[in-house]
Amino acid sequence: MSYILQSIFNGLLAGCIYALFAMGLTMVYRVLNFVNFAHGELIMWGAYLLYLFMGDPFHFPLYVALIPALGFTILLGLGMDWIVFKPLRRTNRLTLLIAALGISFFLRNGAQLFWGAELRTYGFEIKRGWRLFHISMTANQMAIILATLGCIIIVYLLLYRSIIGKAMRAVSDNLELARVTGINAKKTIRFTWIISSALACVGGILLALDTNLQPGMGMINLVKAFAAILLGGVGNVWGALWGGIFIGLAENLSVLFISTGYKDSIAFGMMVLLLLLRPRVLYGSQE
Amino acid sequence: MRKITYWVFIIVVISLIFLPPANSQETYKVGAAIALSGSIAVYGEGFKKAIDLATDEMNGKGGIKGKKLEIIYEDNKSTPKDCVSAVRKLITVDKVPVIIGPAASSNFMAAAPVAQESKVVMISAQGAAPALTKAGEYIFRVFPSDxxxxxxxxxxxxxxxxxxxxxxxxxxxxxxxxxxxxxxxxxxxxxxxxxxxxxxxxxxxxxxxxxxxxxxxxxxxxxxxxxxxxxxxxxxxxxxxxxxxxxxxxxxxxxxxxxxxxxxxxxxxxxxxxxSQETKEYQAFRSLWTKKYGDAKIPIFGEYNYDMVHLIAMAIDRGGYTADGIRKALFEVAKGYRGVTGDKTFDQDRGVGSEYxxxxxxxxxxxxxxx
Known part of the structure; x- marks a missing residue:
């Protein structure tokens, strides 16, 4: 029994991480109408920036280092848009997609240049987890769940309880119409990048706290985030949240019955099935 | 436009005439398709240090027949696909007769048929899969099989x-x-x-x-x-x-x-x-390492890589700078050779034995x- 409970808990954890990645990714898709392949690198840079500010020459404690890490990741997201995506805004989606792939390679190799390809950790001491109802959990894992909840609440408040969130939803519905009605589209797009980058940074840091830092860490998990987005309906923020958690759970529970060698195929199998059965998910669901 | 084509043609012809033919080069080039990026780059950095150590040692002693040994590194990015490209590049562009193969058995085995088909010797210093050298007679290992x-x-x-x-x-x-x-x-x-x-x-x-x-x-x-x-x-x-x-x-x-x-x-x-770490070969290796790198943190498989470079150099010396010469000479020079990692005599599967x-x-x- 504890075996199943622990699997569910692990599934939730993985799901939280996927959901944080998927929410940011889908938000950019909704407003700008393209899949940002470089989102994985925002995740990775977020984690590495924290590593930078905690190590030489800064030596900030974790909670202080979080602030510049978050700030610089947001700047990176905004810079990406300003330098590459903005001049390409009027071109077709394929061009944007390829540009995003290019940035992804550039940023990944850039990180490798600075920090090397080897695995790193933040260097915190490893602690035995607590046991609660036969489930073992660590402080980092509690932080993952709490931070995810926090992010969800903040995203909800921003999207549905603020003027800028309303503008964002309007721009995503119809950019031209939103412009005509006097919505500042530029400001809205900037705002979208800020939230998306911040979510990527938080997710990346949590992932690295729980595991390790590695230049490829964003890319690997981004694929799962794609699956989550498809599952929840492209462009739907809450769909991405549920999609992420669902995939995390499905992956972790499925291996109780089948060989662990097929763990990754679960997410992709679901993705393929969904595309076959409900191809309309690609067009996004309107609320 | 025609003028440009004309000049390009002239330059190509001139460079072909003045380019030295392959066997009169200044150094003996050996290819190394190792992982400098990607998932197992964590190993690759250590291999490179060990390979460089052996190469520098040899060149310090005057090289092979007066020529220096030169290692051409090619990043294999830790993936089987890029291992194949790296090995292919070393064979076709650098025209090396012998290659230090990629680490990780899957990667090595992906690239081994390429070396075998081109009749170029490829050696593994850490591949342990039992079937590692089955691609053919040009494929060797200095690390014991699993x-x-x-x-x-x-x-x-x-x-x-x-x-x-x-x-x-x-x-x-x-x-x-x-x-x-x-x-x-x-x-x-x-x-x-x-x-x-x-x-x-x-x-x-x-x-x-x-x-x-x-x-x-x-x-x-x-x-x-x-x-x-x-x-x-x-x-x-x-x-x-x-x-x-x-x-x-x-x-x-x-x-x-x-x-x-x-x-x-x-x-x-x-x-x-x-x-054994008590042998004089091992002691000499360790003191060389400490002298060059300042610490005795010898990376995993470092000793095997070091031995491999020595075997390659001896084979070039004995058999000449051709793939077939090296292939045949490898058996001869390795027979009874005591390296840092012990006896390196090759068996009929071009592998070595070991104790555990x-x-x-x-x-x-x-x-x-x-x-």
Whole structure:
């Protein structure tokens, strides 16, 4: 029994991480109408920036280092848009997609240049987890769940309880119409990048706290985030949240019955099935 | 436009005339398709240091027949696909007759047929998969096959009284090959394999696999893992409060594992091909290493890479700078040769033998296991 409970808990954890990645990714898709392949690198840079500010020459404690890490990741997201995506805004989606792939390679190799390809950790001491109802959990894992909840609440408040969130939803519905009605589209797009980058940074840091830092860490998990987005309906923020958690759970529970060698195929199998059965998910669901 | 074409033509002709022919070059070039980026770059950096050490030592002594040995590094990016490209580039562009092959058995075996077809010698200093050299007569290894190690791990389990164990392994040619040899030997000796759990490389979360492996609280778990996967896994096992005796192979025996996973790897044990550290060859190697790099932190497989470069140089010296010359001379020069890693005589499968020892981690140090 504890075996199943622990699997569910692990599934939730993985799901939280996927959901944080998927929410940011889908938000950019909704407003700008393209899949940002470089989102994985925002995740990775977020984690590495924290590593930078905690190590030489800064030596900030974790909670202080979080602030510049978050700030610089947001700047990176905004810079990406300003330098590459903005001049390409009027071109077709394929061009944007390829540009995003290019940035992804550039940023990944850039990180490798600075920090090397080897695995790193933040260097915190490893602690035995607590046991609660036969489930073992660590402080980092509690932080993952709490931070995810926090992010969800903040995203909800921003999207549905603020003027800028309303503008964002309007721009995503119809950019031209939103412009005509006097919505500042530029400001809205900037705002979208800020939230998306911040979510990527938080997710990346949590992932690295729980595991390790590695230049490829964003890319690997981004694929799962794609699956989550498809599952929840492209462009739907809450769909991405549920999609992420669902995939995390499905992956972790499925291996109780089948060989662990097929763990990754679960997410992709679901993705393929969904595309076959409900191809309309690609067009996004309107609320 | 025609003028430009004309001049390009002229330049090409001139450069063809004045380009020195391949065999009158100033150095003996040896290709090295090793991992400088990607998932196993953590190993590659150490290999490069060991290869450079041997090369510099040789060149310091006047090189081979007055010519210097030069290593052409080509990053194989840790993927089978890029290993093939790297080896192909070394063969077609640099025209080397001998290549230091990629690490990780899957990567090596992907590139081996390319070297074999082009009739270029390729050598592995750390590939352990039993089928590693089956691509053909141009493929060699200076590292012992897992047929020996699989039996070593099985014997270790039996010796320690673990008759029922689950086995976890990296889902690639190396992991699968070693697992099969282990399972075969272990069952033959009366042991029972509780479960077989393959897992993917490069993942950040192995909790599910760990839960499945430790279902029913087995006293020991065999885990055939690499450094990166091992560090993630042992850390997560520690956090989850899993208490069992971990038994590993040789690929996890690295200071880097301790650095990454800290006290989570205290007490794990494993087998590894042993060679005496008391020999004069080893002492000389160690003092050379310390002199060049300032510490005695010799990376995993470093000694094998060092021996390999020496064997290549001796083979070029004996057989001449052609692939066939090197291939034939390798058998002759290696016969009875005592390197840092012991006797390097090649058997009919172009591999070497070895003895197996047991390592463990105590107080953050990798030491020989004694019970």
């Amino acid at each position: 047929v020996l190690q699989g039996k070593g791990i099985s014997d270790l389990c039996l010796k320690l009284g673990y008759m029922e164990v689950p086995i976890m392994y990296v889902n690639n040619d190396w992991g699968l090959g070693l697992k099969n040899v282990f399972v075969e030997n272990f069952k033959k000796a009366g042991g029972k394999v509780l479960d077989e759990i393959p897992y993917d490389e490069k993942k950040t979360d192995y909790r599910t696999e760990l839960i499945r492996a430790t279902k029913g609280n087995p006293k020991a778990v065999v885990n055939l893992t690499y450094i990166v996967e091992g560090s993630v896994m042992f850390k997560q096992a520690y956090e989850m409060g899993i208490q069992t005796q971990w038994i590993c192979g040789s690929a996890a025996k690295a200071p880097k594992l301790v650095e990454l996973a800290g006290k989570a790897v205290e007490g794990i044990i494993g087998t590894y091909p042993v060679f 020892g047991v390592w463990t981690i105590k107080d953050g140090q990798i030491i020989d296991y004694k019970k």
